[in-house]
Amino acid sequence: MKKLFVACLAAVLMSIGAGPLHAEERKSADSIAERVSVIEAEREDLLDRLNKLVEVSGYVDGEFVMSDQAGKNNQFRLHHLSLFFKKQVTEQWRFFSEIEFEDAPFLEASDGVLDGGSDGKLFVEVMTIEYLYNPRLNAAMGRFLTPAGIWSIEHYPPFAATQERPLHIRNIFPQVTDGLQVNGAANLGDTVATYYLYAGNGEGNAGSGDNNEDKSMGARVKFKLPLLTKLELGLSGFSDTNSSDTEKIAYGADISAQWRNIRFQGEYALGDYDSAAGTDYQRSGYYGQFIYGLGNLDLIYRYDWYEPSDEADDDQKTVNTAAINYHFTPSVTGKVEHHFISPEDPSSEDYTKTIFTIAIYLGE
Amino acid sequence: MRCANVGRIGVFLGALVLSAFALASAASAESIAFIVNAGNPASSMSPAELKRLYENDTVKWPDGKNIVLYDLPVKNDARKKVSTAVLGKEAEEVARDWANKKITNTAKNPPVVVSSGVLVQSRVAEDPGAIGYLPKGDVTSGKVRVIAVID
Numbered sequence: 480m481k482k483l484f485v486a487c488l489a490a491v492l493m494s495i496g497a498g499p500l501h502a503e504e505r506k507s508a509d510s511i512a513e514r515v516s517v518i519e520a521e522r523e524d525l526l527d528r529l530n531k532l533v534e535v536s537g538y539v540d541g542e543f544v545m546s547d548q549a550g551k552n553n554q555f556r557l558h559h560l561s562l563f564f565k566k567q568v569t570e571q572w573r574f575f576s577e578i579e580f581e582d583a584p585f586l587e588a589s590d591g592v593l594d595g596g597s598d599g600k601l602f603v604e605v606m607t608i609e610y611l612y613n614p615r616l617n618a619a620m621g622r623f624l625t626p627a628g629i630w631s632i633e634h635y636p637p638f639a640a641t642q643e644r645p646l647h648i649r650n651i652f653p654q655v656t657d658g659l660q661v662n663g664a665a666n667l668g669d670t671v672a673t674y675y676l677y678a679g680n681g682e683g684n685a686g687s688g689d690n691n692e693d694k695s696m697g698a699r700v701k702f703k704l705p706l707l708t709k710l711e712l713g714l715s716g717f718s719d720t721n722s723s724d725t726e727k728i729a730y731g732a733d734i735s736a737q738w739r740n741i742r743f744q745g746e747y748a749l750g751d752y753d754s755a756a757g758t759d760y761q762r763s764g765y766y767g768q769f770i771y772g773l774g775n776l777d778l779i780y781r782y783d784w785y786e787p788s789d790e791a792d793d794d795q796k797t798v799n800t801a802a803i804n805y806h807f808t809p810s811v812t813g814k815v816e817h818h819f820i821s822p823e824d825p826s827s828e829d830y831t832k833t834i835f836t837i838a839i840y841l842g843e
Numbered sequence: 844m845r846c847a848n849v850g851r852i853g854v855f856l857g858a859l860v861l862s863a864f865a866l867a868s869a870a871s872a873e874s875i876a877f878i879v880n881a882g883n884p885a886s887s888m889s890p891a892e893l894k895r896l897y898e899n900d901t902v903k904w905p906d907g908k909n910i911v912l913y914d915l916p917v918k919n920d921a922r923k924k925v926s927t928a929v930l931g932k933e934a935e936e937v938a939r940d941w942a943n944k945k946i947t948n949t950a951k952n953p954p955v956v957v958s959s960g961v962l963v964q965s966r967v968a969e970d971p972g973a974i975g976y977l978p979k980g981d982v983t984s985g986k987v988r989v990i991a992v993i994d
Binding site for chain 2 (some may be wrong): 536538563565575605607614624632633635637638664666669671703705708709737739772774775806808809810840842843
């Protein structure tokens, strides 16, 4: 009984003595919890604000170009300053745009008249409003890079092997299309199939409209196979009638492969031209490009062939290219490329062109 | 006496070099764990499935939830290991590939790069759709589950 009394008395005394201490600790813990909760809420609010901002990125490159072609001087070239604007308006709606300033445009006007000294190019290369329904089906309206082949889309200097594009690029499939595109991707087992379908105003039209009633139409399908480090095969098609009533149907095939540090990229394109005047011809071109990666260094070789018209004599051209890219960082690349250009025309001499470039990606 | 001192310095430098080498080897030898939120029904993922996530090919979980990818900085040892083991490429090349996808507006689900495995774990613990990776020994939260290990 005595022991029980002492134990109870000790418990009471301990609780009395500990009471104020527990209350202080509790008060401090509650205060800390409240502050943490406020900090978390502020973080969520900040992230939400950041996500609502327009995302600005871009790229810039500068070159020094040397050529032994007649009439060409060695020169510095302020080739590209391109700005990209992207906004994820909602989870489904997205805006994307590329504004390109090529060759540091200089425009000066007075009294509403451009002075003769204007130079360079200012170009809205891409401007799309997209609706992202699901991975298998999305839509884009506006101006977009024509989904044909590889280089048509993947040509940006910080990541493309060379500043000079293969000869047939933009000469068979158009560079851009103003119109409507649907696209999507689906997993077929371990293979990923991606498709693009589009219709537009056709080539040679300004952004304000279409010169004729005929609309261009095109499609591309690409298969990413679970082989090697990467293997993608693509097919492209395009049809259009221009304002001179020349019908064009273009076909293309492409491959992009990688095994460890060896990459290969190749494209073939054929355009079938049927003019109202009865002059029919075909235009074709292809290239094959190898890249051997050594850490941050890429060693590149490309063979390129182009024939503007199979009805013309001696208009074919081949280019052999050797290049080195050094990636200072994932966003900064230095390039040296040397092109041996060989026109088939016997009256045109072979010539060379060497380009030294620094290209920087301005995005994240 | 001078020769003895030179000898001691040589031994010290040699030990230092060997230690650094051992440390680097240990860092690269550490297993990397891919983690998802504990509420995610996914129990395991193969390297091929992980590759599809981190190469822009799969953007939703089987239940339709959006996948939120977390990545570590390019210079991080865990990132380097994941890049070569899962994607078959150096981390810098993978970073360039993602930048190229962003610049061509074809990046469907680019990874969010955070500075450390601590942040990867805390973000994945909060988000049912998230997946990330960090050294296996650094997985301490009961709110995440390991679904793949890269040795």
